[in-house]
Structure formats: structure tokens, C-alpha cells
Amino acid sequence: MAEGYKMAEDSQPKLTGFGSKAVHSGTNHVGDAVNTPIFQSSTYKLTDERYxxxxxxxxxxxxxxRITSVNAEAVIEKICSLEGAEDGEVxxxxxxxxxxxxxxxxxxxxxxVASADVYGGTYGLMxxxxxxxxxxxxxADMTDVNSYEAAIQANTKVLYIETLTNPVLKVCDVEAMATLAKKHGLICIIDNTFTSPWGCNPLSLGADLVIHSTTKYLGGHSDIIGGAVVGSREHIENIFHRKVHFGGSADPNSCFLLERGMRTLHVRMPKICANAAELAKRLENHPMxxxxxxxxxxxxxxxxxAQRIMPKGTGM
Known part of the structure; x- marks a missing residue:
């Protein structure tokens, strides 16, 4: 966490429950503010310590x-707390x-190796x-581990998967894919957008990196565009330099809105998922x-x- 704008580590509350982490983790109480204030500044003082x-x-x-901001640091810490990650970037x-x-x-x-049903934007990139x-x-077929293994080559570096595909809702056996990646010495990346950290924690199942479009469940109000990746400090440090060089940094105001959205994630997701499950059930029984x-x-x-990987369901 960036120095100079954060409570001392020993004064931070010890958070265990998902809801407590969603509400309190990462919040910067500078000036005794209940919420992290918006630091709408392009630059910070270049102190000897920072340099x-x-x-x-x-x-x-x-x-x-473009490197980071107080607001970016707040949401990074919150997402890492929810996903059980060592470090992250927004x-x-x-x-x-x-x-x-x-x-x-x-x-x-x-x-x-990536899923044949991968999100359209990712498909275009690849x-x-x-x-x-x-x-x-x-x-390859994300629902078939053997299909992924058959696609691995001598120069393969990454297995790219989505917990739940967009838009056809195929479910990936994250644990099996992570095991496959480790077997071949590959990096396993999971796009966890459609389940959220409330529904699934891929890192706990063996994945190396977890990606989110924070535009969706994490933001929760359709008023921001954003993304995040979390994982080991080693991987994140490498990704950080690409963020700085390519310029895809999150602005402070969007980070403020994202932090606001994540505070209610544990309240929103149960109702969202219950509504989706009930709607799916009724539609399945509809004669038309x-x-x-x-x-x-x-x-x-x-x-x-799905019952094993994401038993709480999804709102999609």
C-alpha cells in the first residue's frame, strides 16, 4: 500500500467475513473520513522517500x-481481500x-490456449x-480438460479460461484446469467476472491470476468502466509495467465509484442470484x-x- 496516506497497519481492523471485507477493507480513512475521499490529482509530491x-x-x-493513486490503492486492497490475493492492479x-x-x-x-467461447473482446484481441x-x-473446449491438454504445445505459456462464459454460460472446472496448468508448467488465468469473488475464488482453486471487468458486478451500478487483475506479487509487478506503458490506468473518480459499489456486493449478489435462479426455473417450465x-x-x-465450483449461482 502506498505510504503516507494510510492508517498504521496495527490500527487496521482484522476482517474475516466476506461482508466485512467488502465494506471495510482498503478504505483510506485519511482525515477521519468514513469513505476514501476522491484524490482528483494527476501528481503527488516527489519526496525523497517516494522517489x-x-x-x-x-x-x-x-x-x-498513471502509476497509481490513493483511490486505486484502496480498491486494489479491497479486491485482493475479497479474492484472497497477494497483490493486484486496476x-x-x-x-x-x-x-x-x-x-x-x-x-x-x-x-x-483459450476457450472457443471466450468473451468477444478477448476473442478479438487474440x-x-x-x-x-x-x-x-x-x-479449445473449456468444458473438456482433455481438449485443453491436447491443444498444449511446446511454446505454450498460458491457459486462459472464464469461470462462466459470456454469453452462453458454460461452466469451467477451474480446479481441474489449474491442475492441468501446473502439470505443464503454465500460467492459469481466470476471468471471474460473471461469478464475482462472492461466487467463486479461483485463486483458492489453484489459478495463478484472476481478472475482472469491474464494470459488471463489482461496480454494480452501470456507471463506471473498469478492470482488475489479482494474483501473486511477482506476476502483478510484471503486469504493472504493462499498465504504465500502455496507459490503461483507472482514474480516481471511477475508483471511488468502484469502491462504493463493492461495499454492497455481499448484499446485492444473494438477491441477484436468487432472482436469476427463479427466473431460469420458471422459463424452463414455460410451454413456449x-x-x-x-x-x-x-x-x-x-x-x-457448477455446484462444486460456484454453488451460490450467478445472476447471468
Whole structure:
């Protein structure tokens, strides 16, 4: 956490429950404010301590808002707390998070295995942009671990998966995919947007990195665009440099709204998921509906996997 704008570590409350973490973790009480104030500033004072930290490689140094900001640090800490991550970064969009993460881990000549049902923006990045940089992509069936393993090559570096696909709601066996990645020495990246940290914690299932479009459940009010990635400090430090170089940083006001949204995540998600499950059930029983594809229904092809990986359901 950036120095100079945070309570002493020993004065921070010890948070255990998901709701407590959603409400309190990361909040910067500077000036005794209940909420983190908006630090609408492009730059910070270049103190000797900050400059020394930056020179030593500290990527949470408060120098320039493209690097980080007080508001960005607050939401990073909150998302890390909810996902059980060591470190993280926030971005100006979900695609900024995805592209910065993948470009940090892949170079010309590398190969990535991704889901054939991957989100359209990610699909465009992989099929239109990656070939220009000499990065190969193979699309496989995310619901079949054997399909992914068959696609692995000598130059494969990353397995890219979504907990729940957008928009057809296929469910990934995250634990099995993470085990496969470890077997072959690969990095397992999970887009956890459609389940949220409330519904699934891929890091606890063995994933290396978790990505979110914070535009969706985390923001919760359809008034921001944002993204995030969390994982080990080693991976995040690498991704941080791509964020700074590519410029996909989150602005303080969006971070403020994101922090506000995450405070009610534990209240919103149970109702959202209950409504979706009830709607799916009623539609499935409607005589004019041929098929409903929702992971809470026993008719869903990956129902058993969903019950194990994301038993709380989803609002999608």
C-alpha cells in the first residue's frame, strides 16, 4: 500500500467475513473520513522517500496517477481481500486488464490456449491483434480438460479460461484446469467476472491470476468502466509495467465509484442470484420456451461442476 496516506497497519481492523471485507477493507480513512475521499490529482509530491521507493521498483508509489493513486490503492486492497490475493492492479476497462495481463506474460513465438467461447473482446484481441505480434492462439473446449491438454504445445505459456462464459454460460472446472496448468508448467488465468469473488475464488482453486471487468458486478451500478487483475506479487509487478506503458490506468473518480459499489456486493449478489435462479426455473417450465441454459438448472450440461465450483449461482 502506498505510504503516507494510510492508517498504521496495527490500527487496521482484522476482517474475516466476506461482508466485512467488502465494506471495510482498503478504505483510506485519511482525515477521519468514513469513505476514501476522491484524490482528483494527476501528481503527488516527489519526496525523497517516494522517489527512492520508485527507483527501487516499488510499483505502489504515489507519484503520478498513471502509476497509481490513493483511490486505486484502496480498491486494489479491497479486491485482493475479497479474492484472497497477494497483490493486484486496476485498469480503465476490463479489456485493458486483459490485454495488459496477457501482453505482460506473452512474447513473440509464444502460444496461449483459450476457450472457443471466450468473451468477444478477448476473442478479438487474440485473433486480430496477437498474430501481429507473433503470438499463437488455439481455441479449445473449456468444458473438456482433455481438449485443453491436447491443444498444449511446446511454446505454450498460458491457459486462459472464464469461470462462466459470456454469453452462453458454460461452466469451467477451474480446479481441474489449474491442475492441468501446473502439470505443464503454465500460467492459469481466470476471468471471474460473471461469478464475482462472492461466487467463486479461483485463486483458492489453484489459478495463478484472476481478472475482472469491474464494470459488471463489482461496480454494480452501470456507471463506471473498469478492470482488475489479482494474483501473486511477482506476476502483478510484471503486469504493472504493462499498465504504465500502455496507459490503461483507472482514474480516481471511477475508483471511488468502484469502491462504493463493492461495499454492497455481499448484499446485492444473494438477491441477484436468487432472482436469476427463479427466473431460469420458471422459463424452463414455460410451454413456449424450448431451452434455458443456466448453471443452477439440473438440465445444464455442467450442472455438477457448477455446484462444486460456484454453488451460490450467478445472476447471468
Amino acid at each position: 527512492a521507493g520508485w527507483a527501487a521498483g516499488a510499483h505502489h508509489a504515489l507519484l503520478y496517477t 485498469f480503465s476497462s476490463g479489456m485493458a486488464a486483459i490485454s495488459s495481463t496477457l501482453m505482460a506474460l506473452l512474447s513473440s513465438g509464444d502460444h496461449v 485473433t486480430e491483434e496477437f498474430p501481429r505480434f507473433g503470438i499463437e492462439v488455439t481455441m 420456451i424450448e431451452r434455458v441454459n443456466h448453471p443452477t438448472l439440473e438440465s445444464h450440461p455442467q450442472y455438477e461442476v
